[in-house]
Amino acid sequence: MKVIRGESDPAFAWTPDLMAWIDAKARVAGFDATGVAPVYESGDDLAQRDATRFSDWVEAGRAGEMEYLKRRDENGVLLRSGVRAAIPWARSVIVCALNYNAEAPSSIEPAPTETGWIARYAWSCRTGEDGQTIPTDYHDELLSRLRRLEEVLKGRTECKTRCYVDTGPLVERAAAAHAGLGWIGKNTCVIRQGMGSWLLLAVILTSIPVQADAIPAFAADRCGSCTRCIDACPTDALVAPRQMDASRCIAYLTIEKKGKIPEELREPVGRQVFGCDICQDVCPWNRRAPVSVKQGMEPRPELVNPPLEWLAQMDNAGFRAAFKGSPLERTRRKRLHRNVAIAMGNSRDRRFLPQLEIWSKGDDEVLAESARWAMRRIEETSAD
């Protein structure tokens, strides 16, 4: 293949053929689907529409305490509201999706009351040479695949690139929709026909423009009249189709929220101790979602319906041994235990009272208060 040199060769642009080429290369790198979308100038109608959606969302307070989503540049523009403000040379975005669906039960299937739920994306691990389980984090797994793809692209043409998994100045789901990868479901997730929504996204911004006749069409919206996700959401976080109040979402409450979980939301949090899969588990498009476990994304059976007692007895060393390198590491032991205390209360199982009693007398005020709440909940239930 001829290598074209020069800073973003003006003769080089995304054509349908080149898009098929990058899709094939992305599959070799370990992704399941890829699309390329133009990055529009800030004045463009489509860019304006996306920017307004994001700004309205932040300004309505939907981001809760996730300060990184509220960062602004020196002109007061929200950094994630439009790529070109932050990265003026960006002309296109390659959006890659990796299917992480594993052969395992879902969160809405009956499970023993003494167990909790950890979100599917956080089950991942790789198996070491001596057979031991090494926890992994999708950020690292996707980024290393993305770097391989970036190298392949740079071997074909000189261009500027930047790789991101979660951290870029853009809304990845909106980029995925523009790249034609899938539609944005009423649960706000990207759903791809034939694949469902158990997809993780990763993006490469590039300085390569998209040829006008290669701009992908939006995928058809196939939610129809279904509202299962909205009806099933325990905390009413899906305030309207495709609109989430993240400050009510269990994923936010259990992963991102520091301090106490608001009391009125503790009961609806149920048994989720890290993240939440409910609005995807009820989605009919996930009923026949293919299972595709990639190297480094193998599920850890012990994290599927984990016993609350097992999580509760972990000291710092035990927590590190179980979760170092996994997405749970960020939440730290104390926040996980806060969530476990709430799940114990919601289990209404008296066997948890001794553990809750210990926590209720500890130095960590957030954990102690959550444990006292859980004890009251169990006692109230027993008195019913």
Ligand code: B12
């Ligand atoms: C902050 C964040 C969260 C927050 C807020 C979620 C939210 N809905 O905004 C919390 C902590 C709650 C969260 C939860 C989860 N997250 Co999250 N999260 C992010 C992150 C870092 C930023 C998202 C963001 O900017 N939100 C702001 C709102 C406004 O954006 P949005 O919901 O994406 O909605 C936009 C689009 O829907 C768009 N839109 C609506 N209609 C239409 C129509 C068209 C045509 C277009 C173009 C756009 C459009 O407008 C909205 C505003 O721009 C992204 C990674 C990233 N950098 O984008 C991952 C990301 C969205 N999360 C992801 C995942 C996997 C999850 C969880 C499943 C994890 C879990 N099991 O607990 C849950 C899913 C909950 C849910 N139903 O969304 C994946 C989603 C993959 C997918 N298939 O959609 C992402 C992309 C991470 C990744 N790298 O793969 N997450």
Ligand code: SF4
């Ligand atoms: S992830 Fe859970 S809490 Fe968040 S919107 Fe979906 S069902 Fe509701």
Ligand code: SF4
């Ligand atoms: S549950 Fe129904 S409404 Fe919700 S995302 Fe899936 S198909 Fe769309």
